[in-house]
Amino acid sequence: MTVVLFFLFAALTIGGALGVVLARNPVHCALFLVLTLVSVAVLFLLQDAQLVAAVQIIVYAGAIVVLFLFVIMLLGVDRPDTLEEPLRFQRPVAFSLGAIVLAEVLFLAGHRWATGAHTARGVGIKGGPFGSNIERVARVLFTTFLWPFQITAALLVIAVVGSVVLARRSGERPEPLPIDDAPAEEDAR
């Protein structure tokens, strides 16, 4: 059962990723991205990471992709994109660099020193007196990783302030609202 589910959702993940790269319409790219994210969430579930799977669906497929679609619609770039490349050697170089990355990561994945170590201490994902998956994540997040957790708060505040500053129309005052005959319309209704 697990084997069938793994191969099914691995195929969906790869298919969605290829769709993101190959689809010409940015909206289709975003929808293929949703397919990939949901498939990865199922793969998280298969590895006893229930909380991470839920957060993956809520944050990635819910918030981030909606943000992408929002910007696509706001800017009106939902027209097909040409896949032609103006630079002559860009595409072969891109594919060879991608092949090198794949070879490197596969080399790392297939070696015993990368996968065969055992953790000495800490909270395991099963067993021990630590409760369910969410309790384990919370215990480690708020003890061992407390300081990084606080720093992410600062990171999020900086990102929000930065995006507001960037997206604001700089140096323009908002136009004042028209004040005449607004009450008249109200009365006419």
Added chain:
Amino acid sequence: MIAAFHVTPTFYLVLAAALFSIGAIGLLVRRNVLVMFMCIELMLNAVNLTFVAFAKALNDIGGQVLVFFTLVVAAAEVAVGLAIIVAIFRRRREATADDLRVLEG
């Protein structure tokens, strides 16, 4: 016969490697800045998959906790990146990476 066949962590690592490489190639090949951002999301997801696979393989919940930090960084990156794209679009009507060569320091 299928029951005797187990999904080892290496399977997940190989899948994550393939996902990462597809994202990297897409980042290099595509010219629409929005699609390039989606390819970065693919690469971050591959890293998350690796973290969760190692959490399972090494029986340590720390791998799953690190996924949350990756998520926060991804959310911050998308917020700032999309703000930059909106700011670029306000000046030019295109958002391909080639158009950004007109930038001056």
